[in-house]
Amino acid sequence: MKHKKSRMQAVISCIFALILTLLFITLYVCFGFSLGVFSNRSIIEELNRSNYYNEVYDTLNKNAEELVIKAGFPATVLENVITIERVYVGGRNYVNGVLAGEEPQINTDKFRSDLTSNFDQYLTKQGITRTDDINTGVEAMISEIENEYKSSIQLQFVNYIIEYKTHFMNLMKVIIPVVTILIGILCFFLIKMRKYKHRGLRYINYALIASSCMTILAGAYLLVTKQYEKVNVTPDYYNNFLTAYLKWDIMVFMYLGGIGLLISALLISLTSFVRNRIMNS
Amino acid sequence: MNKNLVRILTYIKMSLFFMVLGSIVVYIAGAPIASYVIAQGNMIIDKGAPGYPGDSNLDLSEPIVKANGTLDQSEFQIPELDTQYGTITCDRIALTAPLYYGDGEYVLQNGAGQYSLSGMPGEGKPILIGGHDTTYFAPLESIAAGDMVSITADYGNFEYEVVGTNIADVSDTTAYDLTQDKEQLILYTCYPFGAVTGDRSNRFFVYCNRISDTTEAAE
Numbered sequence: 001m002k003h004k005k006s007r008m009q010a011v012i013s014c015i016f017a018l019i020l021t022l023l024f025i026t027l028y029v030c031f032g033f034s035l036g037v038f039s040n041r042s043i044i045e046e047l048n049r050s051n052y053y054n055e056v057y058d059t060l061n062k063n064a065e066e067l068v069i070k071a072g073f074p075a076t077v078l079e080n081v082i083t084i085e086r087v088y089v090g091g092r093n094y095v096n097g098v099l100a101g102e103e104p105q106i107n108t109d110k111f112r113s114d115l116t117s118n119f120d121q122y123l124t125k126q127g128i129t130r131t132d133d134i135n136t137g138v139e140a141m142i143s144e145i146e147n148e149y150k151s152s153i154q155l156q157f158v159n160y161i162i163e164y165k166t167h168f169m170n171l172m173k174v175i176i177p178v179v180t181i182l183i184g185i186l187c188f189f190l191i192k193m194r195k196y197k198h199r200g201l202r203y204i205n206y207a208l209i210a211s212s213c214m215t216i217l218a219g220a221y222l223l224v225t226k227q228y229e230k231v232n233v234t235p236d237y238y239n240n241f242l243t244a245y246l247k248w249d250i251m252v253f254m255y256l257g258g259i260g261l262l263i264s265a266l267l268i269s270l271t272s273f274v275r276n277r278i279m280n281s
Numbered sequence: 282m283n284k285n286l287v288r289i290l291t292y293i294k295m296s297l298f299f300m301v302l303g304s305i306v307v308y309i310a311g312a313p314i315a316s317y318v319i320a321q322g323n324m325i326i327d328k329g330a331p332g333y334p335g336d337s338n339l340d341l342s343e344p345i346v347k348a349n350g351t352l353d354q355s356e357f358q359i360p361e362l363d364t365q366y367g368t369i370t371c372d373r374i375a376l377t378a379p380l381y382y383g384d385g386e387y388v389l390q391n392g393a394g395q396y397s398l399s400g401m402p403g404e405g406k407p408i409l410i411g412g413h414d415t416t417y418f419a420p421l422e423s424i425a426a427g428d429m430v431s432i433t434a435d436y437g438n439f440e441y442e443v444v445g446t447n448i449a450d451v452s453d454t455t456a457y458d459l460t461q462d463k464e465q466l467i468l469y470t471c472y473p474f475g476a477v478t479g480d481r482s483n484r485f486f487v488y489c490n491r492i493s494d495t496t497e498a499a500e
Contacts, residue, residue, distance in 0.1 A: 017295075017299055018299060018302050018303065018306070021299045021300075021302075021303040022303060022306060022307070025303065025307065056331075151331055152331055154331065155329070155331065156328065156329045156330070156331070157325065157326065157329025157330070158329070159329070160325040160328060160329050161325065161329075164321070164325065202292075202295075203295075205292070206292070206295040206296050206298075206299050207299060209292070209296040210296045210297075210298075210299035210300040210303055211303065213296065213300055214300055214303055214304060214307075231326060233326060233327065233330050234330065235330075235331060238329075238330055238331055242326060268292070
């Protein structure tokens, strides 16, 4: 009878521990997404780390030069218009605005006026008569370069991240409390149903170690097989940013798994302490 | 055996046991959710690209569609399987999706896929294009008769008008006709929209007729 009761307790403990494992994994996923994928700081840091704005500037400059040269103008008409400072400030303000939940505004008035002034100066210097055709052509060229500038600094990816972040956070408001309560209930029953409390603690620890190891191993697999490099999108600067950003997101999960293992180490000490106390009493 | 060593081995054994069990449960229960998340992620990455749509090495500088809207067969080449050859859009419902030749899972995770045994835009034959209801084809939920659907292919632009929609079982072969003699664009996706689990045996079909000109392919 005693043996049967003991076996029953072990089976129930295993079931509870398995459910705990899944609940811990759910928590890891939730926190991983919050601190990694949907973290504003992650996005901003990875944009800087991947040299995003410098590469946007290089690409924008090259495209704009091709446009003006094709139209018969020298690249000097772009002088002091497309600058690294303008691209960086414009891009950074756009990203910060979107991440702050604002409607991003890209002000190109100064850009347009500087460019118009350069074209005017060039035409005057060359002694070219401003006919309607030339004015229309120049106007179209300026608009095209302005649009090229706007589309270069508009990182639509951030808009989508914020949109999904809103839905995710609404979901988290329900999931996190529910999961936490369930974890609390299962831990309570695991400890309560055992005569010797440290045995219940062990099952909680098994669940924590299992879930932490699964998280770390999954992250390690993705890092070793370089899944984050298989994104393959254009342009290159966007691809580089995504590679860095995804790599960081994977590492966040591994760090969380590491924290889980640290907590389980503390739990092992606690289990040992409780056990020794029981033995001594 | 040393008691501490036994305890350590028990910790390792039991943790491995729960890892294996947990992995099996996560794999079985989490597969549809993971697939959904990956598809959403691919869509965000695609649509978030600077200058989207358009950065797909498509060259519209030399369209090979003749003035009457038909394909110049002497210049036309069927795209390679699983390559993007165009974009499908419907402005009213904000539908924008890369259009691939082929409709395998890789394609559907990255855009809309054309059934390779159906016709090409401009060929004068029915075109069957599928997409996931949770990603690129999610806007189809709001589509209505009279809406304009555009296909911008690397060889020309084609316009279609929605004439109707239908919900049918996935095995219902009467839901569309690929043998008809006109160029009908048939879009389809899973129904009901947005469901990740549950009964996914229905499909939502959108029928669109080519507008303006004749659709006979040149011989």
